[in-house]
Amino acid sequence: MPKSQSPGTRRGLFSCLHSECDDGGNSGFQGKGIAEALEDLIASFYAEAFDRLPFDGMGDEQVQELLRAMCGGGVCVGLLDPVSNIILNTISALPRDFQPKPHPRHQRRSKRLAGAAQPDWILSGISSLSYCSLVTFLVSYFGCLTDQQAARYLLWASANLSIAVLLVEHDLYAAEPQLPNPASERTQAALKCAATRGRHREPDVLVLLHTSPLPCQRLKAAAPFLGSGGRNLTLDDVNTVIESLRYQESASLDLQVNLLPDRRGVIVYCREFNAYEGKLIFNTSSVNIGGSFGVFSIMAQREGDHFASLLGNVSSISTFLDKAFKTFQGHSGLKSCGDACEYTESLRMRLHGTIHALYLKAFTMLPSHVSTYRLMRYILFAGHCYGPMDPVSNIIINSIWHSIEFPLPSANSESQPYDILDTLSMLRVEARSLRGLIALVQANSGCSVQRTMEHLCSNCCDLSQAMHTPRGFAAAAKAAQHPQEAALGLFLSSLKPHILDKLRPLLSTTNGTLSFESLNQVECILAQEFREIALQFAFAPEEAELCQVAKDTLLIRRSEYKDLRLFIRSELAKVLKKYAREHPHEPKYVPSVICGVVETYYSDRDSYHVNFVAASESAGAADNQLFFAEINVPCHQSKPNFCRPLCLTHTGRCYYGPASSIKIMYPASFDYFECDITGRGIMHADRMLDADFVFDFRRDKQFAKDAVKYCEDQKALSELNAV
Structure with a gap:
């Protein structure tokens, strides 16, 4: 369990120093606000870049062309140091037919008098755009930072994006902080977002420049003038960059x-x-x-490498940590951060992303068998991820146990999958699981919420190696609002080592998917070992009594659910066939379980964004695969439907906030970075949901009361819309 720590050794200093958490440092850096200090720093980089570019060797017309390129495309965004980014982006924004020509020697003049446009009065404008671009990159790349946080990280990193990424990953307890990978879709999408925000003329050109490989010989030629402390450029150096860009652009040929x-x-x-x-x-x-x-x-x-390879070795962040600790020692006002702290909220969103991925992994592990479909309801209702095993095993164990001891009323045909078409139902069990995890850690350590979340981040929510107590499990079940909190606390406490030793081999898999036989054995073990607990909490099954309006609503919601489910499933079958034709080397897939649908509105069409698990048509031929699909409404077919597989290794952009959320996992694509944050976040998750009618959770003691309130709210909303 986490040990206590002093503020000087804690993480999050980069986010909290000079923020509202810092009573002694609200004045910012050198008495300036964060934004002002960062913009001044960026302006100094533009002045250095201007001095290093060969303005004094060009004719007046080419000088003006280079100045226009700096203003229109020379943003301070990229994977090199800030000055090199400005230089590289400026040259890449020149016309493709630009040929630098030397100015007649007798007409050479000072750089500061180059042309009519003076750099001193345009620096503030492009510095402001670059400030917005840099902030946008970090916010897009991580998805769990505010603009103000991003600005503080950038100032600590001296506006170097690569270093800023390392600082954020350090604070969010990444297993091993990694520099942005130029070849990854995540990096490329964040660069395009940043270039677009900075009003770059051709954002795709900037992305191509920083993420396309170049032969080592070309990089070697650029090394003397690109990189921190590089020499001033000559006209030949400008040509070198232009030729490299032309080489990158010719890849399509x-x-x-x-x-x-x-x-x-x-x-x-x-x-x-x-x-x-x-x-x-x-x-x-x-x-x-x-x-x-x-x-x-x-x-x-x-073959080759990226311009980012010229950055040098910045993998160590000890220098920046020392700087932050020294700053802390000079500030006596850094408060103990609470729930209102931006850093605490970032940790919370990071954990929600991690937990969401754990549930998706659990869905991909379930075999495509009719007897496992019913387990989906129990995962949504009571499948919390805390317990004595790893989180995914806890989800499965807790769900199976609840299905044995507290069976729910049958809502649909048991031969049909229980598809999740309402993302809030998944959010609810994830949010409750996080509350349970926090309570479990605090019950055994007494740590603050922030320190507890740091511990969970550092362990990816896996508490299987920790020592647990019955009091801790009881506190977790209560904090998580489990429908049978007392019974669950006793059950988790009764999972002794000899029982866990029986369960672990059954829940481990070599090919990523559990067998139907293994789940059957798990159910048998739980049924045999915990008969006494079931007897202690046994009661006659009672369904909540619904008023007539609630009963009518139940029928309407089930009908709507059935219609949408049939439509989505039929379209998923089509896009999987299309995927099979385009990828003949891969297995043929069929839809297994839908685990999230979001309705999206574009300017030219209405669409559904879907996460779903697909199973191989050949039994045992391959693992289940998680997919993303975009399904257009039939009357809006301006774009073909498609699907693509997803990897669960990166979860940074799948998070939840109090009022907004990214409710499904999206591809790391620029197309979705701007539209994937949707309304109705955690504050809505504990209300009555459409899924409660569909899945018929009438065993919940709150169901009847919530159902009536839900119907009253819906009626009031309809009347308001009618007015």
């Missing part, structure tokens, strides 16, 4: 395919790579798609 008129053949044009530039990879295989077909693939693979 590496392979070109023309279909012959008789459709009996194709002509493929392949770039002839030099040994240091790349290679062509040829592959031939046979697959069975309604018959035997040969698949021939040619892949152009460029």
